[in-house]
Amino acid sequence: MKLWQGRFSAPMSADADTFNESLSFDQKLYRADITASLAHAQMLGKCNIISEEESQAIQDGLQSILSDIESGVLKIENAEDIHSFVEENLVKRIGQTGKKLHTARSRNDQVATDFRLYARESCDKAISLIKALVEALVLRAKEGAKYLMPGFTHLRKAQPVSCGQYFNAYSEMFLRDLDRFAACRRRLNVMPLGSAALAGTSYPIDREITKELLGFDEISENSLDAVSDRDFVAEYLFAASLVMAHLSRLCEDTILYTSDEFGYWNIPDEYSTGSSIMPQKKNPDLPELVRGKTGRVYGHLTSILTVIKGLPLAYNKDLQEDKECFFDAEATLFSCVSIYTALIEKITINVNRMFEEAGGGFSTATDIADYLARKGMPFRDAHAVTGRLVQYCIKENKTLFRLSLKEFRTESELFEEDILSTVTPRASAEARDSVGGSSLNAVRRGVNAVRRRLKKF
Numbered sequence: 086m087k088l089w090q091g092r093f094s095a096p097m098s099a100d101a102d103t104f105n106e107s108l109s110f111d112q113k114l115y116r117a118d119i120t121a122s123l124a125h126a127q128m129l130g131k132c133n134i135i136s137e138e139e140s141q142a143i144q145d146g147l148q149s150i151l152s153d154i155e156s157g158v159l160k161i162e163n164a165e166d167i168h169s170f171v172e173e174n175l176v177k178r179i180g181q182t183g184k185k186l187h188t189a190r191s192r193n194d195q196v197a198t199d200f201r202l203y204a205r206e207s208c209d210k211a212i213s214l215i216k217a218l219v220e221a222l223v224l225r226a227k228e229g230a231k232y233l234m235p236g237f238t239h240l241r242k243a244q245p246v247s248c249g250q251y252f253n254a255y256s257e258m259f260l261r262d263l264d265r266f267a268a269c270r271r272r273l274n275v276m277p278l279g280s281a282a283l284a285g286t287s288y289p290i291d292r293e294i295t296k297e298l299l300g301f302d303e304i305s306e307n308s309l310d311a312v313s314d315r316d317f318v319a320e321y322l323f324a325a326s327l328v329m330a331h332l333s334r335l336c337e338d339t340i341l342y343t344s345d346e347f348g349y350w351n352i353p354d355e356y357s358t359g360s361s362i363m364p365q366k367k368n369p370d371l372p373e374l375v376r377g378k379t380g381r382v383y384g385h386l387t388s389i390l391t392v393i394k395g396l397p398l399a400y401n402k403d404l405q406e407d408k409e410c411f412f413d414a415e416a417t418l419f420s421c422v423s424i425y426t427a428l429i430e431k432i433t434i435n436v437n438r439m440f441e442e443a444g445g446g447f448s449t450a451t452d453i454a455d456y457l458a459r460k461g462m463p464f465r466d467a468h469a470v471t472g473r474l475v476q477y478c479i480k481e482n483k484t485l486f487r488l489s490l491k492e493f494r495t496e497s498e499l500f501e502e503d504i505l506s507t508v509t510p511r512a513s514a515e516a517r518d519s520v521g522g523s524s525l526n527a528v529r530r531g532v533n534a535v536r537r538r539l540k541k542f
């Protein structure tokens with residue numbers, strides 16, 4: 086029987102019922118739903134809208150439903166949605182009194198409240214998983230501070246960087262993500278309960294009581310908005326999308342760096358896959374999958390933005406479409422962040438190979454130009470002189486840091502003995518001691534800065 090059957094003379098047709106239902110997915114909200122109902126029942130009792138005995142009976146009934154669901158005794162089935170399921174079961178257990186639970190409440194403020202409780206927990210989980218990922222990156226950055234690797238722009242070798250600086254770069258991205266989830270959590274922690282269907286309620290409820298019981302920071306100020314606001318879903322999905330964007334960049338690096346062509350990192354066998362036909366293959370399926378799943382999370386963001394667009398005030402059933410995108414994005418996010426934390430912990434880094442490559446591609450050319458500029462040559466001219474030295478190296482099959490002083494001086498008299506120690510990859514990285522730069526000290530300061538900010542979460 087539907088909660089709303091009274092108005093109708095015929096039962097809903099089976100196909101309409103199947104199309105309309107949300108229990109198959111909103112059952113995930115069972116704990117949030119019961120938690121919110123427990124607070125509501127307590128408030129109804131305290132405000133004498135129902136008697137204290139009735140309130141107690143309802144709370145006991147709800148508790149028994151919760152423990153039976155958690156122990157597996159009670160299967161969630163045969164109802165339109167999780168709210169109907171809980172209420173119908175309550176009436177089965179405690180009789181007529183159960184029917185009083187829905188006083189001064191609508192499923193509209195109920196589902197909005199449940200979903201916020203659920204999303205709040207989900208933000209906390211996201212924060213703890215992303216924190217673990219940053220902790221793994223911090224360890225990598227700490228050990229990698231003293232190692233050099235090529236830094237790229239346009240995927241061409243640009244300048245030597247520190248391996249620690251590389252990992253710190255990803256920590257920065259995920260720190261911003263942590264901040265976004267924390268902000269999302271803060272903004273969503275506003276309680277819609279008490280808004281009823283759309284207009285508020287004529288019962289003498291006390292929303293402060295339910296707010297305190299449910300740990301909300303604030304009470305929604307407008308009932309029309311409260312029952313139809315799903316900004317928090319969009320914000321959550323945007324935060325999740327950016328995490329995926331950052332992960333997908335890390336995936337791309339992983340796929341490149343673990344290729345034979347780069348050879349910077351190895352993924353251990355336990356986290357690799359093979360080919361069914363080519364016996365020699367060791368494939369990076371996990372990073373590829375994470376990269377691929379990014380599109381799926383973006384899709385969910387687009388989906389909720391489209392659902393809320395143009396909705397007339399207040400609640401519309403379209404809003405039932407807010408849940409599946411959230412649940413799938415959440416599960417995808419959690420599994421991707423977790424698997425990448427493991428990968429970051431487990432990859433091995435080929436320090437020597439990266440060091441060799443750090444000096445390739447004339448990556449210290451900028452240091453030569455800077456050297457000349459420091460000696461008074463205008464930078465634009467210094468750039469041109471260095472460009473000619475690069476051309477010379479290409480022609481003679483040499484590297485910049487193996488040129489002799491004589492060879493340097495063919496291009497400019499300003500070169501002196503100290504150019505030979507200026508032009509090495511190590512000197513190049515060490516020269517960049519500015520905040521966030523590649524010198525050992527700058528990278529160590531970077532690691533500490535990441536750690537300090539991580540403590541906030």
Ligand code: ARG
Pocket residue numbers: 107111166192193196400402404405406
């Ligand atoms: N299953 C519904 C949802 O997820 C619950 C709210 C139903 N409200 C209504 N007026 N039909 O949005």
